[in-house]
Amino acid sequence: QIDSARLWGTIHETAQFGATPKGGVRRLTLSAEDKQVRDWFRKACADAGLEVQVDALGSMFGLRKGRDMSKPPIGVGSHLDTQPTGGKYDGVLGTLAALEMVRTLNDAGIETELPICICNWTNEEGSRFAPAMMASAAYVGDFTTDDILSRKDAEGVTVAQALDTIGYRGDAPVGRQKFTSFVELHIEQGPILEAENKTIGVVDSGQGVLWYDGKITGFESHAGSTPMPLRRDALATLSEIVLAMESIAKKHGPKAVGTIGEAVIAAPSRNVIPGEITFTVDCRSADAGIMDALDRDLRAAVSEIAAKRKVEVQLDLVWRKAPTHFDPKLVDAVENAAKQLGYSHRRITSGAGHDACNLNTVMPAAMVFVPCKDGISHNELEDAKQTDCAAGANVLMHTVLALAGV
Amino acid sequence: QIDSARLWGTIHETAQFGATPKGGVRRLTLSAEDKQVRDWFRKACADAGLEVQVDALGSMFGLRKGRDMSKPPIGVGSHLDTQPTGGKYDGVLGTLAALEMVRTLNDAGIETELPICICNWTNEEGSRFAPAMMASAAYVGDFTTDDILSRKDAEGVTVAQALDTIGYRGDAPVGRQKFTSFVELHIEQGPILEAENKTIGVVDSGQGVLWYDGKITGFESHAGSTPMPLRRDALATLSEIVLAMESIAKKHGPKAVGTIGEAVIAAPSRNVIPGEITFTVDCRSADAGIMDALDRDLRAAVSEIAAKRKVEVQLDLVWRKAPTHFDPKLVDAVENAAKQLGYSHRRITSGAGHDACNLNTVMPAAMVFVPCKDGISHNELEDAKQTDCAAGANVLMHTVLALAGV
Ligand SMILES: NC(=O)NCCC(=O)O
Numbered sequence: 001q002i003d004s005a006r007l008w009g010t011i012h013e014t015a016q017f018g019a020t021p022k023g024g025v026r027r028l029t030l031s032a033e034d035k036q037v038r039d040w041f042r043k044a045c046a047d048a049g050l051e052v053q054v055d056a057l058g059s060m061f062g063l064r065k066g067r068d069m070s071k072p073p074i075g076v077g078s079h080l081d082t083q084p085t086g087g088k089y090d091g092v093l094g095t096l097a098a099l100e101m102v103r104t105l106n107d108a109g110i111e112t113e114l115p116i117c118i119c120n121w122t123n124e125e126g127s128r129f130a131p132a133m134m135a136s137a138a139y140v141g142d143f144t145t146d147d148i149l150s151r152k153d154a155e156g157v158t159v160a161q162a163l164d165t166i167g168y169r170g171d172a173p174v175g176r177q178k179f180t181s182f183v184e185l186h187i188e189q190g191p192i193l194e195a196e197n198k199t200i201g202v203v204d205s206g207q208g209v210l211w212y213d214g215k216i217t218g219f220e221s222h223a224g225s226t227p228m229p230l231r232r233d234a235l236a237t238l239s240e241i242v243l244a245m246e247s248i249a250k251k252h253g254p255k256a257v258g259t260i261g262e263a264v265i266a267a268p269s270r271n272v273i274p275g276e277i278t279f280t281v282d283c284r285s286a287d288a289g290i291m292d293a294l295d296r297d298l299r300a301a302v303s304e305i306a307a308k309r310k311v312e313v314q315l316d317l318v319w320r321k322a323p324t325h326f327d328p329k330l331v332d333a334v335e336n337a338a339k340q341l342g343y344s345h346r347r348i349t350s351g352a353g354h355d356a357c358n359l360n361t362v363m364p365a366a367m368v369f370v371p372c373k374d375g376i377s378h379n380e381l382e383d384a385k386q387t388d389c390a391a392g393a394n395v396l397m398h399t400v401l402a403l404a405g406v
Numbered sequence: 407q408i409d410s411a412r413l414w415g416t417i418h419e420t421a422q423f424g425a426t427p428k429g430g431v432r433r434l435t436l437s438a439e440d441k442q443v444r445d446w447f448r449k450a451c452a453d454a455g456l457e458v459q460v461d462a463l464g465s466m467f468g469l470r471k472g473r474d475m476s477k478p479p480i481g482v483g484s485h486l487d488t489q490p491t492g493g494k495y496d497g498v499l500g501t502l503a504a505l506e507m508v509r510t511l512n513d514a515g516i517e518t519e520l521p522i523c524i525c526n527w528t529n530e531e532g533s534r535f536a537p538a539m540m541a542s543a544a545y546v547g548d549f550t551t552d553d554i555l556s557r558k559d560a561e562g563v564t565v566a567q568a569l570d571t572i573g574y575r576g577d578a579p580v581g582r583q584k585f586t587s588f589v590e591l592h593i594e595q596g597p598i599l600e601a602e603n604k605t606i607g608v609v610d611s612g613q614g615v616l617w618y619d620g621k622i623t624g625f626e627s628h629a630g631s632t633p634m635p636l637r638r639d640a641l642a643t644l645s646e647i648v649l650a651m652e653s654i655a656k657k658h659g660p661k662a663v664g665t666i667g668e669a670v671i672a673a674p675s676r677n678v679i680p681g682e683i684t685f686t687v688d689c690r691s692a693d694a695g696i697m698d699a700l701d702r703d704l705r706a707a708v709s710e711i712a713a714k715r716k717v718e719v720q721l722d723l724v725w726r727k728a729p730t731h732f733d734p735k736l737v738d739a740v741e742n743a744a745k746q747l748g749y750s751h752r753r754i755t756s757g758a759g760h761d762a763c764n765l766n767t768v769m770p771a772a773m774v775f776v777p778c779k780d781g782i783s784h785n786e787l788e789d790a791k792q793t794d795c796a797a798g799a800n801v802l803m804h805t806v807l808a809l810a811g812v
């Protein structure tokens with residue numbers, strides 16, 4: 001059993017790095033706050049006897065030796081970056097539970113057959129740089145390191161510059177640290193476990209993701225003197241696109257979601273009809289066929305709206321992540337651990353994307369979920385119970401021990 | 407007859423202050439660019455023998471003496487500030503035509519009975535500070551000078567600070583410079599004169615304006631893992647409000663317009679459902695009854711949408727300007743001048759607000775319109791013909807001469 005109070009303590013200790021007045025965390029990837037938590041994590045790993053490496057995209061790996069060093073370690077972990085108005089648990093729980101597991105094994109003097117490597121992946125959130133799960137995507141070869149290094153945030157700062165600024169551009173080439181398999185603990189970020197009063201979600205699948213960059217070019221004109229029928233209003237156009245995305249997603253019932261998260265009017269003014277808007281779209285489904293339908297329906301709706309309103313709408317797919325089907329043997333291993341520890345559990349699909357989803361494309365991977373309050377995440381009010389976090393950490397540890405061998 | 411080439415030259419000379427790559431002007435009120443054009447205008451006034459005064463809100467007055475100095479002057483002018491992506495003529499034409507008139511009278515050695523005062527009113531546009539026509543509103547007593555001085559722009563800079571920064575907080579108390587009457591020349595900013603092939607618009611009325619500040623408080627949540635029915639999406643809410651405003655305005659046919667010009671998502675992120683949005687509403691009609699209906703219908707729609715989406719929407723009326731009915735005698739004077747000069751003309755309602763609309767509440771006022779290309783304004787592509795501008799300036803001068811007496 002892990003030390004529940006110690007785990008809880010580290011979660012709340014690190015929550016001070018980027019703490020917001022509303023009790024959340026603002027720790028954008030590769031920001032000054034991210035450097036603070038990274039420095040903390042590096043020291044904690046070193047103190048726990050781990051050998052820390054940083055790769056060229058800033059992902060951090062803490063290696064605990066096993067008896068058989070000829071095989072790659074079992075990877076465990078998550079991420080320490082957050083949304084602009086994020087919570088204390090998203091990513092943090094999985095990374096610090098991995099650390100807590102190492103501390104527990106150390107305290108108990110437990111050696112494993114295979115080595116264990118605990119990980120903090122760079123830019124899982126994807127809100128400063130696109131795509132989300134950026135570093136693990138490069139790890140599995142979906143993008144080249146150079147491509148990712150050149151990605152820019154809204155201020156035009158590249159990943160390379162941001163890494164250099166905080167001193168986290170490491171020596172290790174991306175992908176050099178191999179793993180035998182990978183396990184990630186995370187809060188559910190959805191309402192199911194709580195509603196069904198289950199402690200552990202045995203994650204067997206994950207939604208695929210479509211991310212688009214959009215741009216509407218209408219025509220700026222005077223709000224007072226431009227008759228309604230002559231307008232080419234970019235915001236009215238966006239409004240129809242937002243509501244179209246909503247009804248397209250709803251059409252597929254619980255099997256799809258669609259969101260416009262960002263929308264910026266160029267040169268806004270109270271008495272100017274918006275002429276240009278940039279926006280983003282995020283839509284998802286665990287069903288590849290539905291993902292195709294979402295893409296098709298969204299493009300058709302956008303074309304129709306653009307034609308009707310005589311505006312131009314550009315819609316570029318900037319990221320497509322296929323649905324995830326986690327490795328059946330690893331999923332069973334998670335389920336067995338939950339069973340043996342006596343926690344209530346159910347199989348579950350992840351609504352969010354996770355580094356484990358990327359890693360699963362090149363190695364066996366699986367995930368453990370614990371409930372969070374009201375299913376709320378990506379919000380400063382995100383909350384989770386200490387007992388649930390500890391239960392998740394125990395399932396994580398026992399899964400890893402089963403995979404690594406004692 | 408005014409000097410058409412000289413007027414055209416000053417319009418294009420001042421267009422360099424804040425010139426944009428697309429051929430427009432960005433000269434927000436009280437900005438560094440505004441200081442440049444103000445300095446230019448002050449020197450041009452002094453060179454034309456005018457006595458220049460600046461009031462406590464930065465409005466500039468250039469006085470040309472008349473034979474009878476016991477009566478207040480005829481006021482003539484407009485504004486030199488622009489929208490963030492504005493054109494070269496909106497406001498500029500009216501201010502520089504007033505200057506051109508003085509130059510023409512000087513050259514011809516014409517004395518008038520009453521003095522003439524040419525004006526550059528501060529913050530007519532209303533995009534940096536609300537409301538629009540701010541200084542003339544204070545002039546007529548709709549707001550106190552202190553209230554206006556404390557208004558803030560989006561960066562939190564007050565009018566007082568902005569005035570001090572560019573050195574245009576003048577000594578003259580607001581309202582001290584009296585006028586016998588006021589005449590303003592402006593581009594139409596709408597499509598009617600051009601469509602009907604008329605050179606001069608004899609403006610007999612102006613739309614009333616309602617400005618609101620809005621705030622939507624929904625709930626931030628994860629774009630991937632939050633089921634559609636559980637969302638309280640602030641952007642989807644805004645979208646319904648935008649489309650409701652549009653259909654409410656359309657319901658009143660050509661007699662009303664409604665626009666959401668600004669909308670800002672708090673802490674935007676691709677994979678976060680927007681939780682908070684601030685926005686502005688501008689709606690207008692020349693009919694006071696329709697203005698009441700717009701207000702009622704908008705509030706009803708907003709309440710219904712908010713209830714349906716389980717979000718909170720705050721909607722504060724921050725400015726209400728009643729419709730304008732210009733002084734009949736002055737309107738006739740404008741029409742007579744157009745007739746005598748042989749220009750095609752028609753009576754017209756102003757879609758935009760103007761300083762003359764404010765001044766008309768305390769003195770006889772009127773306006774002269776000239777066509778602009780495709781009715782486009784508040785756009786860098788705003789355009790007007792030299793011959794039309796000159797025609798407008800001639801009508802302006804002859805109206806003023808009729809009022810001032812030769
Ligand atoms: N777990 C999580 O919130 N990941 C962020 C990436 C995404 O799913 O949008």
Ligand SMILES: NC(=O)NCCC(=O)O
Pocket residue numbers: 222224271496530531532538539595757758759760
């Ligand atoms: N003339 C003009 O564009 N005025 C700006 C104020 C407004 O009508 O919104």
